[in-house]
Amino acid sequence: MSTETTPTPQPAGKPGRYQRSTAGLVVSLVVTVLGLGALFWFTGLFRETPVYEPEDIDYLGSVAAAQDAGVTATxxxxxxEGWTATGVDLDNEDKDVFGLRLLTADGDFVGIRQEDSSDTALVRRWVDEDATETDAYSSGAADALAPEWDGYVDEGGDTGYAVEIGETAVLVYGSAPAEDLQQVVDLLTRDEVARG
Incomplete structure (x- = not known):
C-alpha cells in the first residue's frame, strides 16, 4: 500500500499597505539622513567645544636644570608680555642640543633651537627643506648674543633667523611674525640663570 501525499498549497501573501518602489526607497533614505542630521545638530547645541589651554612651564627653572647638567643653553x-613657554627639548647624549617652545600672546608658535650643527642644516630641519634666504636681521640689543642673523622664509609663511656661535648654531623660527622673532633674538642670552 502506497500513500502519496499531496503538497498543501501555501496561502497567498497579503499585499502591503503601499507599493514598494525605488522612488519610495530613495525618499525614505533622504528622510532618514535629514533626521539624523537634525539630531546631530540638536545635540550639538548643548555640547561645549573644549578649549585647549597650553600649560605654561617654568622655563627659567628648566634652563637652570639644563645648565646644572652641563648644557650651555641659549x-x-x-x-x-602675554607669551607662554610650553616646552623644553634636551638630548641626554648631546650637551649642545637645547630647544625651547613658546607661544606669543596671539597664539603663534616661536621655537628656539641650538645644536652642534651648521645654521643652514638647522634651517632645513626646523623651518623647511626648501627655505630661501631673506633679509638678515641686525640686532640692536646692547648685549646681543650675535649682532647679525641670517634670515630665512618658506612658502608656508614660516620665518627663521639663524647664526653660528663657535661650534654651535642657533635658530629662532616659527609661524609668528618676523617682528616677534626679532624680539626674541634681542632677548637671547647664555648667562647663568639667577638662582632665587
Missing amino acids: YPSELP
Whole structure:
C-alpha cells in the first residue's frame, strides 16, 4: 500500500499597505539622513567645544636644570608680555642640543633651537627643506648674543633667523611674525640663570 501525499498549497501573501518602489526607497533614505542630521545638530547645541589651554612651564627653572647638567643653553632672559613657554627639548647624549617652545600672546608658535650643527642644516630641519634666504636681521640689543642673523622664509609663511656661535648654531623660527622673532633674538642670552 502506497500513500502519496499531496503538497498543501501555501496561502497567498497579503499585499502591503503601499507599493514598494525605488522612488519610495530613495525618499525614505533622504528622510532618514535629514533626521539624523537634525539630531546631530540638536545635540550639538548643548555640547561645549573644549578649549585647549597650553600649560605654561617654568622655563627659567628648566634652563637652570639644563645648565646644572652641563648644557650651555641659549634662551630669552625674559618673555614678552602675554607669551607662554610650553616646552623644553634636551638630548641626554648631546650637551649642545637645547630647544625651547613658546607661544606669543596671539597664539603663534616661536621655537628656539641650538645644536652642534651648521645654521643652514638647522634651517632645513626646523623651518623647511626648501627655505630661501631673506633679509638678515641686525640686532640692536646692547648685549646681543650675535649682532647679525641670517634670515630665512618658506612658502608656508614660516620665518627663521639663524647664526653660528663657535661650534654651535642657533635658530629662532616659527609661524609668528618676523617682528616677534626679532624680539626674541634681542632677548637671547647664555648667562647663568639667577638662582632665587
